[in-house]
Amino acid sequence: MLKKKTRTSASHHSTKHKPVRSSKESPARKRVRAATIIAVLHQAYPESSTALIHRSPFQLLVATMLSAQCTDQRVNAVTQNLFARYASPADFASISQEELETIIYSTGFFRMKAKNIIACSKELVKNHDGQVPATMDALTRLPGVGRKTANVVLSEAFGLSEGIVVDTHVHRLARRLGLTKRDDPVRIERDLMDLVAPEEWRYLGGLLILHGRRVCAARRPACERCQIAEHCPSVVRQSQPPRRTARP
Numbered sequence: 001m002l003k004k005k006t007r008t009s010a011s012h013h014s015t016k017h018k019p020v021r022s023s024k025e026s027p028a029r030k031r032v033r034a035a036t037i038i039a040v041l042h043q044a045y046p047e048s049s050t051a052l053i054h055r056s057p058f059q060l061l062v063a064t065m066l067s068a069q070c071t072d073q074r075v076n077a078v079t080q081n082l083f084a085r086y087a088s089p090a091d092f093a094s095i096s097q098e099e100l101e102t103i104i105y106s107t108g109f110f111r112m113k114a115k116n117i118i119a120c121s122k123e124l125v126k127n128h129d130g131q132v133p134a135t136m137d138a139l140t141r142l143p144g145v146g147r148k149t150a151n152v153v154l155s156e157a158f159g160l161s162e163g164i165v166v167d168t169h170v171h172r173l174a175r176r177l178g179l180t181k182r183d184d185p186v187r188i189e190r191d192l193m194d195l196v197a198p199e200e201w202r203y204l205g206g207l208l209i210l211h212g213r214r215v216c217a218a219r220r221p222a223c224e225r226c227q228i229a230e231h232c233p234s235v236v237r238q239s240q241p242p243r244r245t246a247r248p
Contacts (some may be wrong), residue, residue, distance in 0.1 A: 025178070034179055034195040037228050041207040044227045048206035050156050052076065057132040057157035058124070059083055062092070064152045065117055065144055070107040078107055089130045092121035116144025134158045147186060155202035164192045165205025169212030176216065176234040 025033070042048075051072040054060040059079070066075045082103050086092050092100070100114040107113065120142045124130055132153065133139055139150035147163060154160040164170070166185040170192075174180045180191035196204055215222050221234075229235045 030179070031195050033231050034192075035197070035200075037177065037231050038196065038200055038204060038207065040228050040231075041211060042203070045207055045210045048203055048210055050152060050206065052152075053079065054157075055083070056087075057134075057153060058089055059087070060157050061120070061132055061145070061149070061153050062117055064149045065120070066104060066107045066113055068113070069109060074107060078104055089121040089124040092117060093125050113144075119143035120145060132157070134160065136162045147189065151202075151205065155205075159202070161198050161201040164189050164196070164201045165209070166192075167205070167209060168218075169209045169216075170205050172218060173208045173212050173216055176221070176232065177228075178233040 050060070050064075052060060052063040052067060053076045054063050062082075063075055063079050066078065085103075086095060095118065097111075097114050097118055100118060101110045104110050104113055104117075123142050124132065128138070133142075134154065134157075136147070136150050136154065139145050139153060140147060148165055148167060151163045151165045154162045155165070166174075166189045171183075171185060171188060174188050174192060175182075179195055180188045182188045182191055192204060193201060211228075212218075215226050223229055223232075223235045226232065226235070
């Protein structure tokens with residue numbers, strides 16, 4: 001005689017909300033969820049602009065190049081002295097690489113950064129009248145400038161929504177939130193751009209960066225105080241207790 005199947009008590013896996021199953025989401029539902037996440041994050045982080053201190057598009061460009069694999073706080077400490085001595089592309093085009101390396105040493109990868117900043121400055125002087133261009137194509141043609149750096153400059157210095165900043169925080173959160181399955185930053189950006197309204201592109205990177213720093217950390221995300229937990233599929237895995245191993 002077959003025994004009736006009994007439902008397992010939900011108390012062992014209880015959560016405060018119904019979990020989102022991103023793998024079964026339709027594209028339309030995922031867009032709605034993404035819009036809701038952005039709206040909540042806007043309320044949580046109204047100050048989502050870059051923390052890099054700058055007084056011109058060029059200074060922001062240099063600061064962003066220095067921020068690769070470095071904290072904003074360290075970059076700001078370095079650029080306070082750097083920009084007091086060198087402010088324009090012409091200034092940086094004439095500096096020796098050794099001198100620039102000495103000043104920016106503490107930001108890490110100082111040789112490559114110094115080389116790219118000097119080459120970028122020379123290109124701006126030669127082909128752009130010493131002005132930072134305001135298009136993605138022109139910016140990414142500059143030495144050492146990728147889409148991430150270009151997106152920061154376009155959104156923060158020019159108020160343009162040409163793309164979405166994807167750094168390590170955005171990479172991590174976009175995957176945890178089930179907004180992409182990609183691992184390549186360019187493909188992650190494309191997935192996010194397909195989901196999010198163009199007018200939000202310039203804000204999304206900054207919002208996710210702040211949330212990643214303050215709540216959704218790499219090793220120990222604080223799901224218990226996360227403002228967007230009810231919209232996050234990863235919260236289910238982190239909320240479940242460890243599986244019990246059967247005794248022999």
